[in-house]
Amino acid sequence: MDAPLRFGAQLRRLREEAGMTLQRLARETSYSKGHLSKIERGLSLPPLRLAQFCDAYFKAGGRLRQAYSAEVASAKKKPKPARRRVIATGVGSSLATRLAEGGRSHQDKGGDERDFPPEALYRVQLSGMKQLGQSLAPTVMLPVLRSQTSSLIRLSFRATGSSRAGLLVTASRFAEYVGWVAQEDGDERAALDATAEAVELARAGGDEYLADYALVRRALVTYYNGDASGTIALAQQAQRSGAPPRVRGLAAQREAQGHALAGDEKACRRALDRARDLLGEESAPDSQALGTTQLTDPVSMVTGWCLYDLGRPRQAAPVLERECRRIAPHALNTRMRYGLRHALALAASGEVESSCETARELLAVMSVVPSATVRTDVRRLDREWSRFRGNPTVRGLRPALANVLNIGP
Secondary structure (H helix, E strand, C coil): CCCCCCHHHHHHHHHHHCCCCHHHHHHHHCCCHHHHHHHHCCCCCCCHHHHHHHHHHCCCCCHHHHHHHHHHHHHCCCCCHHHHHHHHHHHHHHHHHHHHCCCCCCCCCCCCCCCCCHHHHHHHHHHHHHHHCCCCCHHHHHHHHHHHHHHHHHHHHCCCHHHHHHHHHHHHHHHHHHHHHHHHCCCHHHHHHHHHHHHHHHHHCCCCCHHHHHHHHHHHHHHHCCCHHHHHHHHHHCCCCCCCHHHHHHHHHHHHHHHHHHCCHHHHHHHHHHHHHHHCCCCCCCCCCCCCCCCCCHHHHHHHHHHHHCCCHHHHHHHHHHHHCCCCCCCHHHHHHHHHHHHHHHHHCCCHHHHHHHHHHHHHHHCCCCCHHHHHHHHHHHHHHHHHCCCHHHHHHHHHHHHHHCCCC
């Protein structure tokens, strides 16, 4: 590669030599195709993260990083006060800066979107919020998430074209996560309202498929309410041919849970096989993907869950134990959710000592990170343990169990 080439030209040459389309590079980097096109044409500066990623991805040996540094050094000759404020004060303050300046875009001020398209900043923030949601109570998360959703909507009013569409779609992802956290807080109505808002925002931004995923979310509400037929109907509706494979795969998993709840093992296994085929069509989901990204093999975990609902706890327990061991230590909410289902399967199998040992730490976690959906399984665990009231280990955990059941709704 010739040294005089600018970053964008070098990136384009590497991409084309690798036989990669701009659309695929957009998927790999999580930047929009339009933004990458501007970078390749030299109309926008590349972000540092993109330079680092592409240098390693294309094995450029540091050439892309050097080109990035040269362009940044050149760009520093021109003052960019708005950009400095963004770097210094963070996402929320960057929005405040834009609003304080009357909503003028960078183009209005004679520049361009440069390194920090607002939707990209918020996507990074949403990823961080989802990480925090693994260890913080829903009541702590909800006000921040709702505030950021509103901020994105307001910001979209001052944007146009693809920038506005990107902001609206990003707002829809915040709203969808609000729905999940609201359900964890025990407020089903707020959860459904937030999911409906997410669908409207996504459609306004040109994303028609969030409506299909919203059916999967609604099916989770019916599942926890014990409505097998409602769960199956919603999950089947979400599996229309036009939906992306990931959405259809998640819907097939939910359908399997509905069949398990109804006691139909054959239909459950067919749905699980379909889920594995569909989810196998994608590469590992990134942090922005719909549905959980904390499970190494979500279909196997759901299989263990379904085996319990099918009345096969002895088969469910080893599957759940194996998959629980693969959950990252920081994913407290996920560990708690599936770990307690494992404890429940052990108790139903008569292995009460192992059940108590499995649940001991998880009950302590739940007192800090409460979850209305997980509490459903804690109530089931309470009923299973009631068969062993004379067991000293069970008696020793009764206070912790009662404490969890008395938290929240």
